[in-house]
Amino acid sequence: MTNTPRPRASATSSPRSRARGAAPLHIAVVGGGMAGVVCARTLVQAGHRVTLFEKSRGFGGRMATRRTEFGGFDHGAQYFTVRDKRFETALRSNATSVVRPWSASTVRVLDEFGHVLASAPPPTEPHFVASPGMSALVKLWAQPLAQPELHGGLLARTLLETRVTRIERDALHPAQWQLRAEDGQGGQQVLGGFDRVVLALPHPQAHDLLLASGLAPELRQSLTPVHVAPCWTLMVAYPQAMQPGLPHLGPQWNAARSTHHRISWLARESSKPGREPIERWTVQASPAWSTKHLEDDAERVKAKLLKGFAEITGIRATPTHAVAHRWRFAQTQTPLGKSHLFDKSLGIGACGDWCLGHRVEDAFVSGLEMALAIA
Numbered sequence: 001m002t003n004t005p006r007p008r009a010s011a012t013s014s015p016r017s018r019a020r021g022a023a024p025l026h027i028a029v030v031g032g033g034m035a036g037v038v039c040a041r042t043l044v045q046a047g048h049r050v051t052l053f054e055k056s057r058g059f060g061g062r063m064a065t066r067r068t069e070f071g072g073f074d075h076g077a078q079y080f081t082v083r084d085k086r087f088e089t090a091l092r093s094n095a096t097s098v099v100r101p102w103s104a105s106t107v108r109v110l111d112e113f114g115h116v117l118a119s120a121p122p123p124t125e126p127h128f129v130a131s132p133g134m135s136a137l138v139k140l141w142a143q144p145l146a147q148p149e150l151h152g153g154l155l156a157r158t159l160l161e162t163r164v165t166r167i168e169r170d171a172l173h174p175a176q177w178q179l180r181a182e183d184g185q186g187g188q189q190v191l192g193g194f195d196r197v198v199l200a201l202p203h204p205q206a207h208d209l210l211l212a213s214g215l216a217p218e219l220r221q222s223l224t225p226v227h228v229a230p231c232w233t234l235m236v237a238y239p240q241a242m243q244p245g246l247p248h249l250g251p252q253w254n255a256a257r258s259t260h261h262r263i264s265w266l267a268r269e270s271s272k273p274g275r276e277p278i279e280r281w282t283v284q285a286s287p288a289w290s291t292k293h294l295e296d297d298a299e300r301v302k303a304k305l306l307k308g309f310a311e312i313t314g315i316r317a318t319p320t321h322a323v324a325h326r327w328r329f330a331q332t333q334t335p336l337g338k339s340h341l342f343d344k345s346l347g348i349g350a351c352g353d354w355c356l357g358h359r360v361e362d363a364f365v366s367g368l369e370m371a372l373a374i375a
Contacts, residue, residue, distance in 0.1 A: 024048045024155070025195040027374065028179055030164045030209075033061020033354045034360060038090075038199030040156070046142065046375035048056030049155035051191065052145050053181065055163040058135070059142040062330065062353075064359060065133025068321060070237035071269065071276030074134040075325050078105075078255075078267055078282070079127045080360035087364050090141075091128075098136040100273040102129045104255040108310055131274030162189075167213040167269045167348070177347070196347040196374055201368060202228065202329035203336075204359045206350045219343050219350065222336070228354050229287035230294050231330030234305040237321035249279055250315040258314055262308040269354035280321075283309050288330055298324045332358040339371040349373065 015161035025048045029040040032054030040050045062076035079102055082088050091099055104127060130137035143150035146158045160186030170176040170192040178192030199206040203226045209214045241249045258264055262285055269280040283305055287291075293301055302324040310316045332354045339356060340350035352372035353363035 011300040019349055020112040022344075024195050026051070026176075027196040027198065028053065028164075028177065028191075028294075029198045029200055030179075031061070031200030031352075032056070032138075032142065032158075032160070033200060033352070034063055034138050034316070034363035035367035035370070036061075036198070037145065038140050039200055039351060039366050039371045040145055041141055042368055042371035044154050044156050046311055046317075046371070047155075048375065050145070051157045051159065051180070051194070053162050053164050054144075054158070054160050057161055057184075058139070059146075060135035060138045060325065063130075063134045063138050065135040066235060066323075066325070067133075068235075068237065070239055070278045070321050071280055072133040072273070073235040073269055073282050074129070074267075075233045075235055075282055076135050076327065076330075078265065078284075079129050080274060081125045081127060082361065083125070084361055084365055088369060090364070095130075095137060095140060096129045098140050099128050100131045102127045104257045104267070104271060104274050106257065107253045109258045109260065114323055125253075129272050129274075131272075133275075133346060134254070139369055159191075163213070164209065167209065167215060170194070193293075196349070198370055199348070199350045200352055200370075201350070202352065203354050204228075204329065204349070206352075210348075216343050216346055218347055219341050219346075219348065222341055223350070225334060226332070226336050226354055227334040228329045228358075229331050229333050230290045230372050231287065231327045232290045232293065232301050232305065233325045233327065234281075234283040234285075234286040234309065235321070235323050235325070236281050236301060236306070236309065236319035238279040238282070238315070239320050240317065249317065250313040258312055260286075260308055262286065262304060263312060266309070266312065266349050281309065281313075281315075286311070288334065292331070294328070298326070299325075320333070329354075329366045335362075339366045340373060342370065342373050 027050050029036050030053045040052045044050050064076040066073040066075050079315050145156045148156040149155040163182045164181045165177050166180040170178040177194040203223045207220050207223045210220050254268040256266045264286040265284040335357050336355040340351040351366040355366045356362035
């Protein structure tokens with residue numbers, strides 16, 4: 001992915017992919033992470049009209065980047081790999097401006113003292129990141145949805161800071177759906193005229209929205225076996241390391257998978273391409289520890305993870321910046337086992353990385369195949 005071809009409208013489909021003579025649909029996509037954006041983008045390029053709802057201020061979901069005065073932190077997904085040819089095509093077609101290879105020296109640590117259990121084997125596949133942060137890839141692919149007037153007037157609309165609270169039959173057109181939603185200021189609104197509804201949400205949120213709406217009991221039942229573990233993430237910065245002759249603090253490696261009882265992953269953010277040079281680390285707790293301490297106070301979690309971080313890396317200096325963030329739904333332990341769910345009789349579907357696993361590519365494939373099932 002070194003050459004930058006002229007961006008195309010879509011890497012997965014074109015307006016001609018819709019059956020000849022078939023009427024375009026109006027589709028609501030709830031969720032602006034990777035799966036939701038890919039689904040919405042594919043549907044728009046197939047000639048359908050899409051309204052995308054996202055409860056946050058921006059796109060990305062767990063492909064998130066936390067901006068601070070010391071630089072960014074990829075406090076969700078850390079990197080991604082490429083195995084599916086469709087994902088590779090999408091990246092080569094219109095993402096080379098933000099995607100960079102990350103050659104992290106990765107080790108495994110044995111214990112709380114950071115003794116190396118074994119060096120990780122040479123990677124069998126390249127690791128990539130988006131630059132200047134992981135959220136940049138989703139934001140890039142969301143541009144035609146957020147600013148359709150700049151991309152040929154596509155039939156797209158995006159509502160940020162809008163949380164969908166109920167799905168119900170349209171009051172004027174009972175064959176269609178309407179969505180009740182709250183905006184960022186607590187205002188209520190009802191948007192209708194939807195032929196299909198896609199829930200690109202964590203599976204418990206999709207389940208609860210359908211339950212609150214009194215809809216799709218079979219689809220809700222299909223979600224029962226899925227299990228996604230939480231994750232506490234610590235972000236620390238050491239601007240004092242920016243001194244002549246002191247390139248960085250702590251270990252020589254830039255990333256590690258850890259067997260420490262609290263911590264499963266550490267990454268030096270400044271080692272990633274296109275990042276600010278200030279010494280910064282993202283530390284992710286293990287699924288088991290995160291589950292046990294899910295409801296703990298964030299300051300208490302921060303103190304415990306700082307202690308574990310010091311034990312592993314030997315960095316005992318007090319960080320200038322230290323913040324803990326809780327992801328309630330982070331790493332899929334038991335996936336659905338197929339790329340999406342779709343109740344054709346209702347016209348309601350669900351997708352997300354939890355369908356196939358927890359990788360970035362899983363979210364891409366899920367959103368793509370959800371759209372193809374509709375288009």
